[in-house]
Amino acid sequence: MSPHYEHPNAPVSEDPRAFWEARYGGDQVWSGKVNAATAALTADLPPGRALDLGCGEGGDVIHLAEAGWDATGVDLAEAAVTRARRAAHKRGVAERTHFMAADLTDTGSGWGLPDDAGAPGFDLVTASFLQSPVALDRERILRHALTLLAPGGRLVLVSHAAPPPWAPAEFAARGHFPSPADELTVLGVTVCGDERWDVATAEVRTREVTGPDGQAAALEDTVVVVRRR
Template sequence: MADDTAAEALPSLTGSSAEPFTDGYVGDPAVRDEWDNRYSERHRLWSGQPNGALVAEVADLAPGRALDVGCGEGADAIWLARAGWDVTALEVSGVALARAAAHARDAGADVRWVHAGLAEAALPPASFDLVSAQYPALLRTPDAAAEHALLAAVAPGGVLLLVHHAGMEEHHPDHHTEPQDNAFDPAAYVWPSMVAALLGDDWRIEVDEERPRVVPEGGAGAHHTDDVVLRARRLR
């Protein structure tokens, strides 16, 4: 299990679901604004249900301290909290976090919210028994900052669970059907294979596979039918 003092080292911009998180965003304002705009376009962007790969992969894990990277409207974080995990949930969109905190209050779930980018959040290192990143939109950088931040957050004995849509890494932007500014470029984002390539002998890969996705009803992304699932345990 992670050190119980780790929560004390979390950024001061955190809050609990019993009181709204304090907005002290740390990260790229352009990324925050992009996601705030996307969430603002719809009353609810996602299904409100926990991701199927998360539910399946944590079934055999004893609850401890969990980090939910890119928590969106909070479904995964709330599910983990109600299952006994001590949850910290990180998100760049303040619009999404406000919804997540409200949903958590309604569900009676206690979650610690962090309004920040992953690389900028200054999370306490090696402090989480589970780091879950479900379909994260993590931007690539020359120094692989997001990838290293994911790995650094996992406590010895803990698990990194990274899930993404299968086939997206090989997707090529179609500038004939998509405006240049909106064309999705997979080369700009972090994919499970990139994180797996950084794992050294202090990690053991437990799952690295493509599988059919448990598709929730409603919500963006429901058209994706297959997942890439990477589950790795930090040995020391």
């Protein structure tokens, strides 16, 4: 997926698959680099089996594979995952990466999780900016992701907490920028956790960026990490 503030004119009713295929159907969209917050939040975790939701062109998946993870990326757009597979091959991690084009709202899918009896689940599920200007049932997607975590596994969720300074005022007013409390509500997890979940992180973090006209800016991200007990 893409940061949703980049598409202020997209109609909410537009077909999601058509929208994202068109988005990725031209030149490469992203830099290929991992999301910095995701990299920091996963740096000290022992490698295992990982899943990235809305993987786009595969930057986060490839980073995890380079760190030793067996990493799967799922995105709605076939054009995106085709580009991700090429990038993984170029960077020498094709054997540790798996990409699939699929509807993330299909909760009957294991999103690449092996269906053999010995597979306990994913040790890590990541979702970086899983926000969309067209229809996206985030609650359905993220709650299903929780069910796929192995014991001790973590869901790492990074979202835009506020629009950038250069976003049109009318778009900033109608956009949805979740707080940590919003995200925990979506997940159905209390801030203190419960017998199933520990909330390791639930906060807003600031990062420095360079805007489209070369201006310095500080962007706010909502960061939530939930661990399955």
